[in-house]
Amino acid sequence: xxxxxxxxxxxxxxxxxxxxxxxxxxxxxxxxxxxxxxxxxxxxxxxxxxxxxxxxxxxxxxxxxxxxxxxxxxxxxxxxxxxxxxxxxxxxxxxxxxxxxxxxxxxxxxxxxxxxxxxxxxxxxxxxxxxxxxxxxxxxxxxxxxxxxxxxxxxxxxxxxxxxxxxxxxxxxxxxxxxxxxxxxxxxxxxxxxxxxxxxxxxxxxxxxxxxxxxxxxxxxxxxxxxxxxxxxxxxxxxxxxxxxxxxxxxxxxxxxxxxxxxxxxxxxxxxxxxxxxxxxxxxxxxxxxxxxxxxxxxxxxxxxxxxxxxxxxxxxxxxxxxxxxxxxxxxxxxxxxxxxxxxxxxxxxxxxxxxxxxxxxxxxxxxxxxxxxxxxxxxxxxxxxxxxxxxxxxxxxxxx
Numbered sequence: 001x002x003x004x005x006x007x008x009x010x011x012x013x014x015x016x017x018x019x020x021x022x023x024x025x026x027x028x029x030x031x032x033x034x035x036x037x038x039x040x041x042x043x044x045x046x047x048x049x050x051x052x053x054x055x056x057x058x059x060x061x062x063x064x065x066x067x068x069x070x071x072x073x074x075x076x077x078x079x080x081x082x083x084x085x086x087x088x089x090x091x092x093x094x095x096x097x098x099x100x101x102x103x104x105x106x107x108x109x110x111x112x113x114x115x116x117x118x119x120x121x122x123x124x125x126x127x128x129x130x131x132x133x134x135x136x137x138x139x140x141x142x143x144x145x146x147x148x149x150x151x152x153x154x155x156x157x158x159x160x161x162x163x164x165x166x167x168x169x170x171x172x173x174x175x176x177x178x179x180x181x182x183x184x185x186x187x188x189x190x191x192x193x194x195x196x197x198x199x200x201x202x203x204x205x206x207x208x209x210x211x212x213x214x215x216x217x218x219x220x221x222x223x224x225x226x227x228x229x230x231x232x233x234x235x236x237x238x239x240x241x242x243x244x245x246x247x248x249x250x251x252x253x254x255x256x257x258x259x260x261x262x263x264x265x266x267x268x269x270x271x272x273x274x275x276x277x278x279x280x281x282x283x284x285x286x287x288x289x290x291x292x293x294x295x296x297x298x299x300x301x302x303x304x305x306x307x308x309x310x311x312x313x314x315x316x317x318x319x320x321x322x323x324x325x326x327x328x329x330x331x332x333x334x335x336x337x338x339x340x341x342x343x344x345x346x347x348x349x350x351x352x353x354x355x356x357x358x359x360x361x362x363x364x365x366x367x368x369x370x371x372x373x374x375x376x377x378x379x380x381x382x383x384x385x386x387x388x389x390x391x392x393x394x395x396x397x398x399x400x401x
Contacts, residue, residue, distance in 0.1 A: 015225030079126025090292025
């Protein structure tokens with residue numbers, strides 16, 4: 001993302017949170033989207049995040065709503081995955097279905113909130129602990145399947161298997177998942193114990209509907225993965241030529257290399273063709289999806305790195321200053337050892353901000369690509385210099401005479 005922003009790269013392919021951040025944090029725009037086709041439960045250049053439950057669960061309740069999920073067991077594609085986490089958690093916290101819990105500074109608020117809402121949770125992968133690592137609250141429903149990125153319950157198929165194995169009452173996936181992995185679906189597995197008619201979609205407005213009615217019963221509509229670029233790059237010169245060629249590439253040329261997104265080919269496995277994107281970021285990403293991502297981001301604590309060792313670190317003083325004096329967000333202070341350590345932690349996404357000056361500020365930019373965002377202001381009265389100061393040479397008056 002940073003290379004595309006700075007001009008040392010032209011395009012990159014992102015989806016979900018990374019696509020969202022490429023726009024909000026780096027100002028990049030989607031220019032060509034992956035198209036997943038429209039056959040069966042195909043999505044074109046978008047897909048729907050849905051909540052899947054058993055038909056018997058719906059039949060046992062009168063006009064069930066998302067509030068009925070409290071105390072139930074949940075299966076997610078993974079922590080901070082789009083349809084499995086961000087869309088449902090963003091929706092439920094924004095609409096007061098879930099009450100936000102923020103009692104443990106070492107755990108992300110959305111992770112703690114979900115763990116407190118459901119009786120058990122399986123959301124494999126990710127690092128919900130603010131210092132990295134897993135959080136037991138998101139692994140309580142995974143059982144022997146494991147809770148890491150290699151969990152049997154990770155991803156779309158994994159979340160569906162979690163529910164079919166009897167470890168969950170609801171699975172948060174995309175609309176094609178239950179249709180594909182049902183016992184009578186096109187991608188049925190040995191663990192596929194439910195037919196399509198044994199499952200229902202739980203609607204945000206209340207009630208349940210058959211799986212094929214996802215167009216009117218979904219949590220949010222989200223965008224497919226897309227190639228992003230700097231604004232204006234795709235509309236002139238070589239950029240325009242590249243985008244037009246990508247958008248008109250034959251379906252066979254695209255699909256023949258799809259599936260190697262993590263290896264040698266930059267298109268995901270379900271891609272049938274590529275489609276040029278001409279609208280705004282919000283029109284492509286989806287307004288409801290943008291709202292969900294914004295909601296999740298608002299729950300994140302800002303990690304302030306303090307250049308002090310563990311023995312000299314005082315989280316009380318630091319947290320009091322930022323949370324009570326600064327405000328506007330939740331802050332968590334973490335020790336970095338020294339200025340260099342804090343710059344390194346920010347570069348490695350282990351912290352968000354720190355306060356440095358002089359050589360340390362210079363190195364933060366040159367070595368780690370960090371930029372100054374807020375400066376200390378020393379005032380303008382007397383010898384005040386605002387956000388700058390002057391380096392001077394002082395001698396005795398007699399010396400100059």
